[in-house]
Amino acid sequence: MSFLERKVWFVCLGNPGLQYSETRHNAGFMVADYASFSEGFKFKRLYSFKYAKGEFANWVKPTTYMNLSGMAVGELLRRGLVRNVEDLVIIYDDFHIPIGRIKLKRAGSSGGHNGMRSIIEVTGENIKRIRIGIGPKPNEVNVVDFVLGKFSHEEMLIMKSVIRGVYETCRLIVTAGFDKAQNFANGKDFSKELV
Numbered sequence: 001m002s003f004l005e006r007k008v009w010f011v012c013l014g015n016p017g018l019q020y021s022e023t024r025h026n027a028g029f030m031v032a033d034y035a036s037f038s039e040g041f042k043f044k045r046l047y048s049f050k051y052a053k054g055e056f057a058n059w060v061k062p063t064t065y066m067n068l069s070g071m072a073v074g075e076l077l078r079r080g081l082v083r084n085v086e087d088l089v090i091i092y093d094d095f096h097i098p099i100g101r102i103k104l105k106r107a108g109s110s111g112g113h114n115g116m117r118s119i120i121e122v123t124g125e126n127i128k129r130i131r132i133g134i135g136p137k138p139n140e141v142n143v144v145d146f147v148l149g150k151f152s153h154e155e156m157l158i159m160k161s162v163i164r165g166v167y168e169t170c171r172l173i174v175t176a177g178f179d180k181a182q183n184f185a186n187g188k189d190f191s192k193e194l195v
Contacts (some may be wrong), residue, residue, distance in 0.1 A: 008033075008174050009082050011073060013092040016063050022156070024134040025066060025147040027093040027163075031132075031170070034060050043062060046080070048072045050097045054177045056174045070118030075164060077122070078134075089173060090129040091166065095146060097133030100158050100191030102166055104182040106133050112143075113153045130166060158191045165190040 014020065014029030021029075034042060035054055043050035043061060047061045050061040058174040062072035072091075076082040092115055097103055110117035119127065137146045151159055166186070172181040 008082075008170075009060060009076065009088050010057055010170055011060045011062065011069075011076075011088060011090050011119075013033055013062065013066060013069050013090065020148070022150045022187075023067070023148050024093055024095070024151060027132040027159070028091040030159065030163050031091050031151070031166045032059050032142050034167050038167065038176065047075045049075065051081075061145075066098055066115040068118055069115040071120040073119050074122040081107040082162055085123045085127055088127055089125060090116065091170075092116060092131065093134045093147065094131035094187070095133075095135040095143070098129055098135050099133050100162060100189050101133040102130055102162065102169065102185050102188075102190070103133070103176065104169070106178065123140055124186065128180055130164060131192055132166060134139070147175070161193050162190045165193065 004024045009030070012028035012032035013021070014026035019121070020026050036052065038058070039055045041052045041054055043052045045063070048062065048064050050063060057060050060072065062069045062074065065069045073088070077085070082088060092112065092113060094103070094113065096111060106128050109125060110120055116129070137143065165188070169185045172184055
């Protein structure tokens with residue numbers, strides 16, 4: 001089955017609620033919201049997530065809060081909405097990657113990310129992901145305060161460019177395959193593409 005015949009499911013991680021809307025931990029939700037705005041679709045609540053059929057893929061926003069993201073992914077699989085873990089791509093923030101960059105991987109550990117840890121408990125480590133750089137984290141700031149902190153104005157300008165880049169990378173995953181999207185995005189500095 002080709003990439004164009006099989007719908008890819010992009011699961012974008014974040015925390016529900018307006019108080020989290022511009023926090024670093026919600027970088028995944030920002031991608032889903034950008035897709036919704038770009039394509040004109042609206043998310044519908046279903047079980048423990050919000051879901052929408054987009055122009056080229058399905059989009060999911062777990063409503064379980066970050067640390068329980070695996071609950072939503074488990075429901076997608078258990079209820080047969082997603083038939084194969086291979087069809088999933090998880091999109092989330094990573095403070096080990098500098099802001100302006102993203103990294104695609106086919107598999108791996110959670111890297112200390114609680115949302116990804118929760119998902120791996122359900123799927124195993126062989127799950128594709130797009131990690132969005134929000135770092136570096138200052139040494140004097142603890143992890144929770146950093147990821148739940150809001151982007152500065154300057155950072156938000158960079159993030160707008162990054163989110164657009166992640167969206168185009170998602171499109172490339174569907175049309176050309178994960179490896180080509182990985183070659184396109186890994187190592188690219190999206191902060192240099194500010195409008």
